[in-house]
Amino acid sequence: MLTDEFDRDVTGIRVSLTDRCNFDCVYCHNEGLGDTRGPMDPRENEMGTDDVVRVCKTAAEFGVDSVKFTGGEPMLREDLEEIIERVPDSMETSLTTNGTFLPGRAEGLVEAGLERVNISQDAIDREAFAEITKSGGFDRVIEGVDAALDAGLDPVKLNMVVFEATAGYVPEMVDHVAENDGLRLQLIEYMPELTGNPEWAIDIGRVHDWLAERAVEIERREMHDRKRYWIEGEDGDGRGMVEIVDPVGNPTFCANCHRVRVTHEGYLKGCLNRNDDLKPMGEMSRGEIREAFREVVADRVPYYGEYLVETDEGGWEINEKYLETADA
Numbered sequence: 001m002l003t004d005e006f007d008r009d010v011t012g013i014r015v016s017l018t019d020r021c022n023f024d025c026v027y028c029h030n031e032g033l034g035d036t037r038g039p040m041d042p043r044e045n046e047m048g049t050d051d052v053v054r055v056c057k058t059a060a061e062f063g064v065d066s067v068k069f070t071g072g073e074p075m076l077r078e079d080l081e082e083i084i085e086r087v088p089d090s091m092e093t094s095l096t097t098n099g100t101f102l103p104g105r106a107e108g109l110v111e112a113g114l115e116r117v118n119i120s121q122d123a124i125d126r127e128a129f130a131e132i133t134k135s136g137g138f139d140r141v142i143e144g145v146d147a148a149l150d151a152g153l154d155p156v157k158l159n160m161v162v163f164e165a166t167a168g169y170v171p172e173m174v175d176h177v178a179e180n181d182g183l184r185l186q187l188i189e190y191m192p193e194l195t196g197n198p199e200w201a202i203d204i205g206r207v208h209d210w211l212a213e214r215a216v217e218i219e220r221r222e223m224h225d226r227k228r229y230w231i232e233g234e235d236g237d238g239r240g241m242v243e244i245v246d247p248v249g250n251p252t253f254c255a256n257c258h259r260v261r262v263t264h265e266g267y268l269k270g271c272l273n274r275n276d277d278l279k280p281m282g283e284m285s286r287g288e289i290r291e292a293f294r295e296v297v298a299d300r301v302p303y304y305g306e307y308l309v310e311t312d313e314g315g316w317e318i319n320e321k322y323l324e325t326a327d328a
């Protein structure tokens, strides 16, 4: 097991398989890797199947017990099933996707070993959805959610980024998961650090307060110390779970962060929001991957309050200590 300087064991990896995407969401941080726009064809800079599998196997040797595949849109990778099939059995395998490619593929993914899926659905309203994602894929996403449920991936988590354009749809989405079996909702605080437009952010504290009033039970998840609210449907019949992901300016969230990241180009990085600690894995031999893992874990910093410090105006700027590396 690798543990960083701040006593955080590293138990998970989050692998970006591509930075390509068929959507163009207005808020997209693309895991801190820049724009998703561009051709959809496979790119040469993406890690190959064997490389991804080798990274997972090496992580498993270090006791890492979960892997999340993300992107860009990870389902643009035709080899996703093969990758999942070859991930060591000791690792829980999950996927975060926009859902459009799940119809027709969800079952195969489950057969390959996929255990969980998160599907981004920012609104129930078709027009708002089109506006936010710059796509007309709403029906495909809904079909994708159904395909995941049919394939046995229950409970499916719906990811919703909470910002100016979506905040009004929160109550509707909460009712949606409370009243429909097999669904959970994950409300993600809009993170402007990588994407700009800080004026889009809304006060996530208000969402917590609103949910706390409606909740019949509140839990805390160890990962990121996230809060989970159990909400009853209007008719008192069903129950749904709503989890809040609120990293912005939240040192407690970071203090419970046990994941390192792998970019589609094959670099390890210690934090979603940081790009100055990218560790190349050379030719991606097991030895080189092992070495890069040790280095990236050794370089981890608690993000908010250390790497990023609050300005007098309430914004965030890189701590002077890291300016040199951040510019590199």
Ligand SMILES: Nc1nc2c(ncn2[C@@H]2O[C@H](COP(=O)(O)OP(=O)(O)OP(=O)(O)O)[C@@H](O)[C@H]2O)c(=O)[nH]1
Pocket (backbone or CB within 6 Å): 068, 070, 094, 096, 118, 159, 186, 188, 191, 245, 247, 257, 259, 272, 273
């Ligand atoms: N800053 C920060 N944001 C995160 C972190 N983990 C998740 N997020 C945000 O939440 C989004 C959705 O996360 P997902 O990949 O769907 O899943 P998750 O909630 O991290 O993991 P599970 O609940 O275990 O499936 C990410 O793309 C980020 O925007 C983190 O460690 N740091």
Ligand SMILES: C[S@@+](CC[C@H](N)C(=O)[O-])C[C@H]1O[C@@H](n2cnc3c(N)ncnc32)[C@H](O)[C@@H]1O
Pocket (backbone or CB within 6 Å): 021, 027, 028, 029, 030, 031, 070, 071, 072, 073, 074, 096, 097, 098, 118, 119, 120, 159, 160, 161, 188, 189, 190, 191, 192, 195
């Ligand atoms: C970058 S996407 C990659 C996976 C897949 N394409 C999808 O949309 O689910 C992963 C998650 O990050 C979230 N996300 C993207 N930009 C964000 C931002 N600026 N703030 C908060 N969450 C963001 C998305 O909503 C999505 O749930």
Ligand code: SF4
Pocket (backbone or CB within 6 Å): 021, 022, 023, 024, 025, 028, 029, 030, 036, 071, 072, 073, 098, 120, 133
């Ligand atoms: S679908 Fe995912 S990767 Fe694609 S633009 Fe939207 S948030 Fe970004």
Ligand code: SF4
Pocket (backbone or CB within 6 Å): 224, 247, 253, 254, 255, 257, 270, 271, 272, 273, 301, 302, 303, 304
């Ligand atoms: S912002 Fe905090 S929680 Fe997110 S990846 Fe960085 S250290 Fe982990």
